[in-house]
Amino acid sequence: MSKVILITGGSSGIGKAIGEFLLEKGFIVYGTSRNPSTVENSKIKLLALDVRNSESIKTCISTIIEKEGKIDVLINNAGVGITGPLEEIPLEEIKNNFDTNLFGPIETMKAVLPQMRQQKSGLIINVTSIAGYMGLPFRSIYSSSKGALELITESIRMETKSFGINIVNVAPGDFATDIASRRFHAPVIKGSAYENVYQTQLNMMNEHVSCGSNPIEMAIAIHKIIDTKNPKIHYKVGAFMQKFSIVLKRILPDKMYEKILMNHYKL
Template sequence: MDKKVVLVTGGSSGIGKSIGIYLTKRGFQVYGTTRNLDRQKDFKDFKLLELDVTNNDTITKAVAHIVKEEGRLDVLINNAGVGITGPIEETPIDEINKTFDTNFNGPIRMIQSVLPQMRLQKNGLIINITSIAGNMGLPYRGIYSASKGALGLVTEALRMETKEFGIQITDLAPGDFATNIAAGRYHAPSNSTTAYASYSKVLAMINDDVDAAQNPIEVAKKVYSIILKTKPKVHYKVGVFLQKFSLFLKKILPDTLYERLLLNHYKL
């Protein structure tokens, strides 16, 4: 069989770029996406297509181009996403909607676009990049957690809906990794206008965690291992031990005790 054809959304930087480079070096035919191709004229690591996950026309065009060029599409990696922080009370509904349109509706649009081709092939793999934060409500990251948590639940439903077509669907939840997500993240104002005095302190902790985090190549390695599996599990995690262990604690501890651990961690 010819080398597998992979589409990675949000492939021009961060985790998506690491995934694209890693898979390209291992013989995959990789297509990444970026919202503005003109800004990536010097990009040489793998093929880039212009695609915005909030725009159906760009999605349809990009998927059609890949199928025309390659005759197939084997793997979709839904990686494109945005960050958002702030007290929920003070976060504009428009910003909440934008986050969900990218982090939740965006992957759904991508899945709806590739499934017809995968059904025709009678095989395919979709990996939704969610987040360890999507498994718990975190202070001042509630909207982000909700958008990623919703995608994880949809993954579970889609696996059952598409099983008869030979299509595999899974999600991979990274912890904190060193990317530029903070630069593009929406921050509710943390100045004197906020009623939440602890927000600026927690925001600084969040940013410090990202700056000191692991190399995103670890996510790429995990993606590669998932692609090689004949029967991927429903959910995967990648990150430092304590972040993954926090999910185990959430399962076994009473809710109020787990909440107390989070309050202590964030010094709230």
């Protein structure tokens, strides 16, 4: 029987690319969107799901189990970007980011684990970010929400391994998607101490996304993980220098690494 895949945030960007690729490979694929009725010409089945709402999560997963009798793979892909000087990001936006990028995936894992335990098998893939391996200027909230999910994965995979369940992280670098248009940007405040430097960083971040890699690279990587009997804990997908930056952080003294980042971001 074909494996049943659930991808949160499957209506655009990386999630859409993954869903369409896996569908072509013969998997039964369900994607999610907060408003599926607004998504045109989706090749994969889309169900309503808001990862910030526990009942929405439970309803979505119950619908799939009722129809398919199982869920083999959960891909926690739904997420949002956020930028700004920490001092100037509204607290409600910080909470919304953690609700989406961290607490949402946690709730989704909690909702799907009973079914996977019953099956005595399952795979959960948490899509994090290379930015989650380091604190980046003006991306403090995004880096920390994704970094927290990396550590949650390390913990929960040990708790669930005896049930035949694998849980892994996949950290993408910059990919050419519409995330820049959907992320929350703290406004550039005229006269702020951060006005000029933040505007420069905002331009650079948007440029990096628009010049990013093809999302199909993520789809290929996810497919390989699904086909791997004993997957690794951490995967990184992206440009060589983005992945190498993690290695540098591991081996260089903290202040030297900080200086490299500050030079890169012209701070």
